[in-house]
Amino acid sequence: MKMVNLAGQKVLPMGLGTWHMGDDTSRRSLEIAALQAGIKQGLKRGVVAVDTAEMYGEGRSETLVGEAISSFVRSDLYLISKVYPWNASMDLLPKSLDASLQRLGTDYLDLYLLHWTGNISLTETVAAMEAAKKAGKILHWGVSNFDTADMQALWQIENGNHCVTNEVLYNLGSRGIEYDLIPWMQAHQLPLIAYSPIAQADTLGNHLLANPVLKEIATNHQVSVFQLMLAWVIRNGETLAIPQSSQVKHVLANLAAMDLELSATEWQAIAKYYPKPIKKQPLDVL
Numbered sequence: 001m002k003m004v005n006l007a008g009q010k011v012l013p014m015g016l017g018t019w020h021m022g023d024d025t026s027r028r029s030l031e032i033a034a035l036q037a038g039i040k041q042g043l044k045r046g047v048v049a050v051d052t053a054e055m056y057g058e059g060r061s062e063t064l065v066g067e068a069i070s071s072f073v074r075s076d077l078y079l080i081s082k083v084y085p086w087n088a089s090m091d092l093l094p095k096s097l098d099a100s101l102q103r104l105g106t107d108y109l110d111l112y113l114l115h116w117t118g119n120i121s122l123t124e125t126v127a128a129m130e131a132a133k134k135a136g137k138i139l140h141w142g143v144s145n146f147d148t149a150d151m152q153a154l155w156q157i158e159n160g161n162h163c164v165t166n167e168v169l170y171n172l173g174s175r176g177i178e179y180d181l182i183p184w185m186q187a188h189q190l191p192l193i194a195y196s197p198i199a200q201a202d203t204l205g206n207h208l209l210a211n212p213v214l215k216e217i218a219t220n221h222q223v224s225v226f227q228l229m230l231a232w233v234i235r236n237g238e239t240l241a242i243p244q245s246s247q248v249k250h251v252l253a254n255l256a257a258m259d260l261e262l263s264a265t266e267w268q269a270i271a272k273y274y275p276k277p278i279k280k281q282p283l284d285v286l
């Protein structure tokens with residue numbers, strides 16, 4: 001298992017997503033237990049990334065994460081949150097950030113992301129991110145849902161190249177970014193954060209669970225197809241996957257996928273069904 005290097009901070013390649021967590025109060029204790037079990041298990045191996053956003057339940061996810069992490073040592077965690085594009089201005093970003101920090105019960109984020117591109121100029125957003133960094137409220141900033149042209153535009157802006165990552169949809173059924181975005185990021189030494197790494201439990205239309213080759217390889221390794229999908233996402237050591245689960249057993253299974261090793265023949269068999277793109281594809285977003 002290779003750790004992922006996010007601007008000098010090494011984190012486990014399997015983190016914890018939190019979208020929709022905190023929305024249903026009757027599931028609250030299960031969700032907190034799932035996050036805490038994942039953090040506890042992950043900490044045996046290294047720093048655990050937790051991904052949230054002001055958007056998730058309009059702050060409810062951050063509040064839930066804040067409660068779940070309160071008994072852990074802050075520096076053992078790598079906390080990621082995101083700002084709405086319409087809040088990513090000089091005036092509003094500091095307010096959004098302060099509110100996120102308060103909900104999370106911390107005084108800094110490891111990583112703050114622009115959730116997607118919006119109407120506020122990137123120049124202003126970069127300046128606001130840099131100011132937040134100077135204020136010590138974030139250690140680094142990055143972007144999310146940026147395609148190659150967006151990254152190129154960002155690199156044209158003063159301090160735009162201080163961006164440390166791009167969080168995008170990436171799973172076995174959605175390899176489009178391998179055509180140009182991943183090569184661009186690799187050339188600029190930017191690790192990737194992969195969201196929806198198990199295609200929202202295979203509900204995004206690719207019918208991965210039904211694939212006989214995936215089933216056979218998973219069975220041979222005594223893992224689930226979901227674990228196989230996660231091992232595939234983190235296979236190059238430069239990608240942080242952030243699967244979301246509200247179930248302890250799923251969270252632990254997802255972390256165990258960090259140790260799954262496949263032979264070259266198995267990787268090839270998978271690629272036969274799910275080939276690398278040979279032309280530009282529009283960025284998949286949720």
Ligand SMILES: NC(=O)c1ccc[n+]([C@@H]2O[C@H](COP(=O)([O-])OP(=O)(O)OC[C@H]3O[C@@H](n4cnc5c(N)ncnc54)[C@H](OP(=O)(O)O)[C@@H]3O)[C@@H](O)[C@H]2O)c1
Pocket residue numbers: 016017018019020051052115144145167168194195196197198199200201224226227242243244245246247249250251253254286
């Ligand atoms: N930046 C962005 O724009 C953006 C967009 C989407 C997502 N994200 C981030 O990425 C995270 C992950 O993406 P996602 O939530 O869209 O989808 P995902 O992680 O691909 O799938 C989540 C679903 O998979 C199920 N699941 C998880 N592990 C499982 C396992 N081992 N076996 C069976 N089912 C399993 C979960 O249900 P159970 O609770 O039943 O396990 C949940 O329904 C989000 O939570 C969020 O933090 C970011």
